[in-house]
Amino acid sequence: MSDGFKVLYYVNQFFGQIGGEDKAGMKPEFHSEKIGPALGFEQLLKGEGQVVGTIICGDNYFNENKEESLEYILNLVKQEAPDVFVAGPAFNAGRYGVACAEISRAVAEELNIPVVTGMYIENPGLDTCKQVAYVVSTSDNAGGMRKALPAMANIAYKLGKGLEIGSPEEEGYIARGMRKTIIVEKRGSLRAVEMLIKRLKGEEFETEMPMPVFDVVEPALAIKDLSKATIALCTSGGIVPAGNPDRIQSASAQKWGKYDVSGRDALNAPDFYTTHGGYDPVYANEIPDRVAPLDILKELQKEGYIGNVYEFFYTTTGTGTSVSNAVKFGTEIGKELKEAGVDGVILTST
Amino acid sequence: MKHLIITNNPLVAEKYENVLWTDGSVEKTLIIVRDFIHQGYELVSHPLAASLRMLFSPYRSIIIDKKKEKLNFEHAQIIEDSIIKYKKHMDLRKTDEKTRDDYKKIDLLLLEAALSEEQGKWY
Amino acid sequence: MRLEIGRINITDIQLGNETSVQNGVLTVDATSLIAKLKEDDRIKDIKIDIAKPGDKVRIIPVKDVIEPRVKISGGNNGFPGVTAKPAQCGEGRTHVLYGAAIVTVGDIVGFQEGVIDMWGEGAKWTPFSQTYNLTVDINVIDGLDPHTHEETVRLAGLRAAEFVGQAGKDLTPDEVLTYEMDSIFEETNKYPNLPKVLYAEMMITQGLLHDTYIYGVNAQTILPALLHANEELDGAVISGNCVAACDKITTYQHQNNSAILDLYAQHGKEINFMGCIMIPEHTTLSGKMRASDYTRKLVKMLGADAVVVSEEGYGNPDSDLLIICKKCEHEGVKTVLITDECAGRDGMSQPLADTAAEAVAVVSGGNVSHVVTLPPADKVIGNAEAIAVLAGGWEGALLEDGSLQCELNAVIGATSEIGYHNVTCRAY
Amino acid sequence: MVKEIERYGIPIVHMATITTISESVGANRIVPTVAIPHPVGNPSLKSEDEKIMRKAMVKRAVDALATEISEVTHFE
Incomplete structure (x- = not known):
């Protein structure tokens, strides 16, 4: 197993099996064993990778002591020097999502280690990390664990083996906003004519260059007096x-x-x-x-x-x-x- | 003369009289054009060229029209967008200095083509 | 109007003592070709060479690519209005040396790029790595002004294509394709229930090295003009645009305009394809307004339900594309746009600087800033020094092993905005 | 900037010369201004007149904050 790639795992107090809301204030800890989702994760790596440890941190502690927590966690990651870092999945949990996102971004940007995490599309942490990490799209609650882990493990496997990651649709992650230049089967003009015919028939079609969506903010209520x-x-x-x-x-x-x-x-x-x-x-x-x-x-x-x-x-x-x-x-x-x-x-x- | 040519191209400055010579970069030239547009002048020629290669040009000449009563919003938007687009490219690239003399010539010729389109108009 | 394109399949190319096609092998008599081209006394020197798919050969700087053809019946041989007396294009029979191409090479100004690699990584990104290429490297006499220089090179390429095309004159084509369309009224009577579709082809028309010609007329001087689809497929449109390597429309691509061909394929089935509007891309804003208004008017006059709009170039033409899109959409005419994008080296930037909410159906020809690494060639046709120009503008392009890193924007036809190539971008 | 401030539920009025840009950055309440170098002023007027004009314009902006709207509105 020593030849396999190394994975380091991050979870919160709940998935780290420490406790619920009452333990949300716990400081980050490192455990050399596989805990919670990390346990099943290793089995999904096709025998080619191993989870070398689990970092557990309370959601409240992280969000209230961001800088300190990040520094501590980054140092741990540096020491363990994993080939792939995995966090979550956080589903739609807000504080957990923000923690996963901030840690993912820091690990990817500062340590240049590839990161996989998982979130529900509306998780407030998503925007922080989707450009630098692979965020597997999950359901909004932990019931989706069984679906999320294999997708995350598959990406972790590819990252660990240095294999190319496919499209968001193929791999199940949320598009990072990167425009990847690829060669496709049909030439552009044929795609244009097919798009035109779909449009004329009132069928659904997909533009290849979505215009930026200007999110609209509702006008705030007027001042009364x-x-x-x-x-x-x-x-x-x-x-x-x-x-x-x-x-x-x-x-x-x-x-x-x-x-x-x-x-x-x-x-x-x-x-x-x-x-x-x-x-x-x-x-x-x-x-x-x-x-x-x-x-x-x-x-x-x-x-x-x-x-x-x-x-x-x-x-x-x-x-x-x-x-x-x-x-x-x-x-x-x-x-x-x-x-x-x-x-x-x-x-x-x- | 009806038009004003804003340029950092010495060939253009030598050849024409109605020139505002800007001794600086293309970006600086675009910003000067923007300042004129903000004062109510209108664009005659588009601030950007038609190919990526010409973005590398160290020279650019842009024609503007007389000052109008009111600011032309569309033109203001065009020059602002052009500056953004230009900067976006040139933040990563550098102007091509080796063949600057050729860029001078082509910039002049493209300007002349634009001027010839404008002949015989008064509005 | 009825046009027959007789394809003579070319499967190899060589130089020899005569110009002929035998069993798919195109032989070109270089000496006679050079003599023919040197009838133009502005030409000092011509070098002829060949480049086949798979050869470790790089061609640079490419000016134009032209398909060798010969007119069998109807109209005049060559390019009417340019290398032949004016005549109607798009009728009768034309033989094509299918699979062969004339590639012109030569510096007009120092900053020219445009590379065709015939093998490996580079070959993926240009459609002209798949053709059997006869390269024509043109050197002109000293003292020509840039306009005359450009014209000399442009005409030499067209005349070379005409010369080589003669080899197909007396042959029986391997395949004959027929393009036939009657008047718009007759076609509409035939297909009353099919949606009426136009193709709006924007062309760079802004001055030296940025021109396009229709029947020899500089399109900078035209109002948007209606063409029968057959005309462009039969040599009415030629390119004088030789700076926008990745997204220029070469003469070959006008002769084989993929947007026209793919619309034609659906004519009478899903759509009623009515023809092409050729739209000049002006550099002046008034020109842009005039051309877009005139296009809208033609689209309305012809009662089109939808229009495919293709762009040429990058920068100010993006404005024309979106203005045309807005005006057509506001008239209730559905548009599909074909363009390319600049999303930065890492693909993380917003692809367009200009945006329009109306542009809901857009085909992308790929990211012009995508970086490719081209390994060293065994042989360079043209000017090896021009390779440095590819690297121009950014550092670290020439790697230690002699490989070259460049952006797709240097590769001929890489991000075709008429949708000629198979490149696109996807959100990852 | 406009959008992010309004996201907190605070009404905001954008006083801008290029109102098309103002709309594209997501302003809901817009007061068109005079010119880019002097949005809320006009040096070509006599100073008393300029003052009257300026006051009217700012008042319009303040009133806009007290006006209930449901879509992008220009207060001219």
Whole structure:
């Protein structure tokens, strides 16, 4: 067996047979034996691989002590140096899914070890790891274990043996969003004509290049009473305090800044200016409120038209900022605003 | 002259009078074009060429039209998308400097083809 | 209109003292061919060679690929409007040396790429590794301006195809294919219940090295034009586009346009195929609007229910493709698009920069950034130095063992946007 | 950014010049602005007039936050 490839397994306290919710606070532990799903897993590796141990960690502990847990687990993985890392399956369990996802991503990205995990398609951990790990699509509860494990083991086997992994449909994993160039039997024009005929007949057809789906967020409910509402001001127009203390990039922004404006009536020059690289800055530098109208909002507050202007003003630059960064900024800023109890947001863009 | 040519190609700058010469990269040239579009100028020629090979060109000339009252949203979107597309390619690649003189010539010839399409129009 | 294509199957190629086909073996008299081509006194030097499927041979930089043919009846021999007096294409009988191809080679400008590998990994990615190729390497006299240089090379290739094609003149074809279609009204009477389908073929038409010609007319100067499907299959359309290696439509691919052939195959069965709209891809935005409006109008005038739209090139033509798609879909005309994509080396990027919600049915010819490793060739036809151009723009392309890493975008016909090749992308 | 903030259930109004981009990034409440270099301002106006215009525009944005909508809405 010593010639076979090595698999290291991760499970939570429940599947690690430590206990239920009461044990969710346990710290990560390493066991050199095969526990829970890891036990059956080895039998599915066609005698060519062995599970060298099981890491068990409480779901709550992991989620509350992410950095520490990750560091500890990564060190363990480094020591054991497996050929393949396996986590879960987590089905639709949220905290377990996030743990599997974060660990999978860290192992794949930082240690460059191939990873297999399993999740239900709606598991909140999925997006974190599907690009770097093979995530087998599972049912939403542990009843799907018997189906999930063979699929995961089959991928682990191929990864361990250095074999090519087939398509998501063949192997049962969730597409990672990678566009793989392949040679197929039918030439493009024939595929086009067949697609056309299906379309004309009203039959189902599948495009080869799905357009990006813009997920739509339902409009939030309107503010009931403006005179009691706290309004926050945000801009992607790059208005920053003189000297740009946080070094917000003029383009392709990597970060956002927030500045206390509770004691100000306006974002006036020369205390503020624009660092945005995408437009003629003359007008904005003359009167920065032309980009981020703090002055008017303060007036409306004084008049009692709105209750309050939120004490912090948020800013970044829009030009060339990647979609993923924009999403990240929005998520971070939104979280702060939500926690601060802000009722509405004005975002200005140039 | 009705049109303005924004270019970093010295051959174009030598040959034409209505030129805004940008002493810099293609990306910088595209960004200058964008700034003009944001001020209300319109695109006459598309900011990108028609082949991948031409993306390697260190030179690019783009024709823009007179300033209009209102910003042309479609053109603003085209130039923004073009910059994204250009950057996406060139983040991984470099301009092809070895044959830069040939790129100069071809950029000029493609520009001339575009200008000839625009002859005899006034709108 | 009725066209008979008589295929004479070619199973080998060699150079010899006469130009003939015997038992499938095409023999080419290189000396006479060179003499013929050198009638054009702008040509200084011609090198003729052959490359067969499986040979460890690399051809670079390829300008065009042309199928050798001869006209037996109807119309004029050669390429009407270019190498022959104007005549109707698409009628009568044409003999084809099926399986043979003329491949023109030569630098017009320094940055040209376009590789055909006849063996191994590279062969998978180009359809022209499967043809018995006669390579024509063209050197012109000094001092020609780029336009004249390009024209000289283009005409030499067409004339070479005409010269070699003569070998099929008096032979009995192995197979005769018939393409017949009456007027749109008659066809619609014949098939009143079949959906009416058009093929909209976009062509690069933007200036030097970026041109396409119909009956010799530079298509940059046309409004979108309606062609009978037979015309393109019979030499009406030729390529003057020689920079977009992976997704240009070579003259050979116009002569054998797979989109036309596959639509034809369904004519009278599932669809009523009405013809081709040839659409210029302009570099100016007004040109793009005019051409897309005019296309929509032709589609409406002809009462089409659906249209297959193919692109040529990458970059500004993506705009035309999506504008045409939007305009047709808004008229209730169902579209299927054929294009290629740039998803980055790792395939993880968004394939298109432009998007349109209307583009619901798209065929992908593959990822132009997909990296392939081409092992060293025993013999290079053309300019070995041009191989460095393939690597141009990114590092680490020439490996220690002499293998070359390049993106598919350097390989002729790899990601064909008329769907000529078998490459695509799938989500993994 | 717009979408992610709204995902928290906080109404957000996007004041932007290129409203097509605004829609494509998923804004639901949109107030079209003047020009890219000065979205909420117009230097060609006299300063009193500019102020009136600016105030009206910001008020429109604030009112948009207090307006119940069910789909993408431009407040012009």
